[in-house]
Amino acid sequence: MRRFTPIDNTPSLDEDIRALMEDIDASMADFEKRLDAERMRQPRPTATSAPAAAIPLPRVAQPPGGSVPPAPAEAPPPEAPPVAAPPAAQAPTQDGGGGLLAELAAEASARTGDAVSRRAIQQRRIHDALDRVYRFFEAFNRHANALAPTIGRSYRLDTQAAYTDLRWHEAMVKSRKDSLSELALLDFVAFRVRLVAPGPVTVAVGWSRLDAFKKDMHILDLRSAEGMDLDGVVEGGELVMHLAPDFPVQITFGANHESGRIDVLSRNLEGFGIAAFTCMPDDVTQEFLDALGRFLLARSNNLPAALRRAHCRAEL
Structure with missing residues (x-):
């Protein structure tokens, strides 16, 4: 084993560290010697040894006549009895009955x-x-x-x-x-x-039918011309009105x-x-x-x- 050596041999090197290093080197050298000696004591194989014989498996005894009866087949597990589905519940009707009411x-x-x-x-x-x-x-x-x-x-x-x-x-x-x-x-x-x-339309309405005419104007969506009073001008017992042109x-x-x-x-x-x-x-x-x-x-x-x-x- 390689020894640890100081970089130089100056007397300033700490003696305790040097002693520890030397002790470690000695211990490692002694371990290597003992390991080599143990290797030398191990016997070397001279020839390839045969593999160990396989242990024979036990054989089933043969009955007289040389025929082997077949092994009995395993019986299938018993089937579970079918579970009958519950009868469908009849939806109740609003009248509380079935049949004809349904x-x-x-x-x-x-x-x-x-x-x-x-x-x-x-x-x-x-x-x-x-x-x-x-x-x-x-x-x-x-x-x-x-x-x-x-x-x-x-x-x-x-x-x-x-x-x-x-x-x-x-x-x-x-x-x-x-x-x-x-x-x-x-x-x-x-x-x-x-x-x-083209322009306003002039209409004369008698007093007797004035109310009815105003109602008709509302129904027909007619209106008086702009700037004209709906009551119009009275002439000879009639009301003269000027209606809008549209x-x-x-x-x-x-x-x-x-x-x-x-x-x-x-x-x-x-x-x-x-x-x-x-x-x-x-x-x-x-x-x-x-x-x-x-x-x-x-x-x-x-x-x-x-x-x-x-x-x-x-x-x-």
Whole structure:
């Protein structure tokens, strides 16, 4: 073993450290000598020794005759007896019985479900028809407002006063749904246009029918000309009034889910007055809408044949 030696042999090296190092070197050298001696005493193998013979396994005794009976097969474990499922409990009916009552309840439930389904389909058809009306007037108004055509139709108040040479002005359409839900259905679609005469229209009304005339003005949405008093000027027992040159034409298409139809209410459509109609959702076709648009533009004097007249109150 290599000895530890100091870097130099100066007498300043600590003697105790040197003695410790020498003792460690001596101990290691002695350990190596004893290890070599032990190696020398171990005998060296002269030849490869044979492996030990395997211990034979015990053999089963053979019966006379040389045949070995087969080992008996293990019997399968006995199967557990099947567990019978408990009988299904019969759902109690609202009437507390089964049998016939359950059958009647099922039939009533099916009929109710069919009625609900039919109602939902009917409501959807009405909604789709109103949607077609809205989309038609949305485009129709855009083109008509750009053209501002002259309407070749006269609106007469009496034998002397009438609105003539009318011009189309600011048509609009709006709709409303029956709720704020995304799945809400259209409740109504309303069309409105103002027809404008060249100037105010003068009308003379007798005292006896003054109250009735004022009520008619409210229903027809007529108003006095700007700067003119509604009471007008009395001349020869009559009240002379100057009415504003414009008035509205309105059509409202409303959903009637109870009857499965569309109720149509109009103001000043064919002339001054309130008129009501009905139509079925399937009647609202492109042909129907085109005919209605032509009538509004006075290009036809016939309303769509699918509009069936109905009674109404004189209000809109």
